[in-house]
Amino acid sequence: MKLLANVRRLLKHQPMMERLMTTTTSQAHDTTTTTRGSVGKAALTSEQLNELEHNIELRHHRNNVPLIRQLIEKLQEGANNVELLSQLEDELQQLPNATNPRLLSYNNEPRELANYKHRTLPEQGAKEFSELARALNLFRMDHLGNFTGHKSYYLTGQLAMLEQAIIQYALQTLRSQGFKLMSVPDILPREVIEACGMRTEGERTQVYKLDTGSCLSGTSEMALAGYFANQVLEEQQLPLKGAAVSRCYRAETSGLQEEKGIYRVHQFTKVEMFSITTPEQSEATLEQFKDTEIALFKRLGINFRLLDMPPCELGAPAYQKYDIEAWMPGRQMWGEISSCSNCTDYQAKRLNVKYKRASDGRVLHAHTLNGTATAIPRLLIALIESYQSVGSAGNASIAIPEVLVPFMNGQRTITRNKRIPETKLVKFIKSTTS
C-alpha cells in the first residue's frame, strides 16, 4: 500500500504519466466513465497495476511493470530524482494500449469472421508471383543489392501500370466515401515516429535513419499523426476521415522462405486510411474501415478472409484490429494484405490530439484509427497469382480485374513484354590504355 500511495503522489505531479497509465487500463475505454469526466481523477490501485501486467502478458509485450514498480520504489527512497522520473515516463510510454474485452477469449488465435471466395483457384500447379512476373518480363529483383540495395525491385511495363491503377482505384473508392486526400512527408523527426509507438533505436529497429538524424516513415500514419499533433479539433469536424498515398520504408528483413520475393520488402507504396473521432465514434468508424476494405477487395475479385486479431497480434497502439488475408495460390498460403486498427486514445495522448466537446466545451483526447486501403506488393502477389492462366502454347497471361481496366488504358490482359530487354549481364569490359 505504501508503494501505491507513492505512485498516487507521483501521478499527482505528473499529468503525463497519468494520461499514459489510464490509456493502458480498460477504464480509459469505458466511454461512460470518460463522459462523466472521471479520467482526470483516475487513481492507481493495486488492481490496476495487476491489470496492466495481465494486459501486457496477454499481448506478449515486453513486461516492464516489474521495472516500473522498481522505479517507483527507488523514487520513494530518493524523491525528486529527475533521471528516474524520466526513465519512469519512458517505461510508461512503452506500455501497450488496453485490449478490447471481446478478444480475451481468443486464446492467441485470430478468429475468422468471414471468408470471401470469388474465384476457383487450383489447389496445385499455380505459379508464384516472382516466377510469373519474370516469365512475363515485368519484374526484376536479382543482382541489385550492390546498386540499389538489398531486396530492391523494379516493376516494368504493365506491372508498373497496375501499381498506379491500384492507387487510382483505391483513391476513387475512398473519395466516394468521403475520405479527404492528403500528401504527406516521408522524412520525419525521430520524436514523431516514437510517439506513434515505433522504436527508432536498437538492433531490431524497423526504422531507417538518415545522416541528418531524421527518420524515414514506415507508414503515412506517422506523418498524419505528426500533422494532427497538438491540435484541438471541434467535435463537429469529427469523425475526420483522411487518406494518403505514400512510400513506406521498413528496415526489417526476413529470411523466411514464405516471405521471399516482394512479400516483405524495404520500400513500397501504400494507400492509407486514417480517422480522428470522438471516443463514442471510434468503434463504428473501425467497422466502416473494415467494410471499405472488404468492398475494395471484393471488387478486385480475389479470395480473402477477415480475421479478428487476438491480443498477442495487436502491437502496442491498437485496442482492436482486423486483418484481411488474401489467398495466394502460387505460394499456397494466406498472406496479410490489409488491416485496420482502433488505437483509441493511445496515440492521441502521446501526440496531444484533442477535440472540444460540443455539449459542454470540455477539451478531451480524441481517438485515432488507421487502416490499409491498398499496399502494393502483396496485393500484386494476390492479383497476379489469382488471375494467372496458361494459353494453348503454354504462355502465361494475367487477366486484369474489371475495376482496374479503366485505369489501365482499357487493357484487359497482361502478357509477355518483348520490348523490355532480358537481364543479361556482363562482368567486365576491358578498357584500352592508349
Add this chain to the structure above:
Amino acid sequence: MLGLRRLAKTCLSSNKRHISALYITGDKANENYVTLQPYLDFAGTFRDRPALEQGIASRGLGIELEKVLAKFAKYQTHHEQLQRLDEEREAISKELKTLSKSGAAAEQLESLRERGKALRNDVKALKQQLYPIEDDFIHDFLHLPNALHPHCPAAKQQKLIYRHGLPTSKPHFISHLEHKDLVHFIDNQRYYLMEQAAHFDVNAMQALASYLVSKGDFVQTSNPDFVRCVLLEANATPMGDYHQVKEEHLQNKLNVAYLTGGGAFESFLGAMTKLCIYPSVLPLRYVACGRSYNREEGLIYGPDSSLYTVTQTNAVQSFVATLTAEEADAQMEQLLNLAINFYKALDVPFQLVYAPADSLTPAESLRASLEVYAPSLKRYVCVGRISNYGDFVSKRILFSSRREKHYDFLHLIGGPVLYTTRLLAALIELGIDLDKCKLLGRPNPQPMTQLEQDLQEFKDLFK
C-alpha cells in the same frame, strides 16, 4: 548567393574522397569488394584536347588538364612497362614448355626458370609502384567532364528554345503558402498538401506517365528509392544532393546507400548496370512515377523556404537509351515535344531553355530545362529537365549493346519531365483551378453514380 552555392558545390565535388566506390585499385580490393569496373575510355576522352579544355572552362570546373595529362603519361609509361614484363613472362613460359618437351639441357631450363621468377618479382614490385600512380590518375580521370553538346550554351547564358504565354504584370498575387486550405508548410523536409492539391499531386504524375506511354511509346516502370554510392559516382551526382541512409550491418562500407527516390534518374541506373541488350529493343524508352528527394536542387529558389525549395516531391522520370548520338538527339527532341504538349495544355506561362554549361553536372552534355513562371519569385522555376548524357554514364556502368565481339555503349537521354510540387505551387499562384486544369494522359473513368454504387453493393452481397 548563387555564386557562393555553386562554389561550395564545386569544392564539394572536387574535394576527392580518398577511396572511390567506383574505382578500387588492386591493393584495396581485399578489404573493399569491387562491385563494378567502369570502362575507361582514355583515347576517346583525350582525343579532342582543346574541346575538353574548353568544356572544363565553360563548366567552371577547377581542373588543370595539363596536370591530369602528365599523370596520364606517367600512368601509361608504367602500364606499358608492366605490359612488356607480362609479355616477356609469357614468352618465357612458352619457351620453357617447348624446350622441356624437346628435352633441352637442364642448365638452360634452369636459367629460364630463374629469369621467369625474377620477372614475376619485377611485375609484383611494379604493380605495387603502379597502385598509387593509378589511384592518383584514375580518380582525376573520373572527375573529367563529359564533352559538351554543340547546342549547350556557354557559361551564364541560357538559350530560349520555346515559350508559351507570358507572365502578366499583375501586381497582386497570393503566395502558395498563403493558401492554408491547400498547403501546410513546415520546412524543406516536411509539408502537407490537402484536397485538390493532394489529388493534383497524384493525378498530374500519373497523367504525364500515361501520356508518355500512350503517345510516346514509353514503357512504364516502378523503381527503387535507394541508390548506392557507386552509381551516384558513375553519374557524377554531387554526393550532397541526397541524404545518406544509415544501414546496420553494411558489408561494403564504401558503397553506402542514398535516398534518391524512385523518381530520380539515378534510380534507373541500377537496372542498367552491366546490362547488355540486343539492338532490337533500341531505342529503349522508360518512364517512372515516384518520389524524388533531391535536397540541393530547389535551394536556388531560396533563401525563403517554400514548395519551390523542398526536398521531397512526386516526379515523372524519363530514361531513353539509343545506339548512336544522332538517335539520342532525335529522341530528346521527341521527348521535349511531348513535354511541351503536356505543359501547353495547362495553359500557363512556361518556357523551354537549354541550361548554361556551368550549371550542368559533369555527366551531362546538354540540359533542357522546362520552366513555369512563379509569380511569388518573379521568375521561371524548373519543373522538369531532360538531359543528354551521351555514352559517358553507360561506359561507367557498362550498359551496352553487343555487335559480334564489339560492345557499343549506349547513349542516354533522361531526367524528370515533371516535379509535381513546384508545378503545383506555381499553378496555385497563377490562379489555376487544380480540379479543372487539363492534364493530358489523365484517364477519365466516370465515378460511380449513387445508383450504380447501390447496385454494386447489392451484387456484393451475393459474392
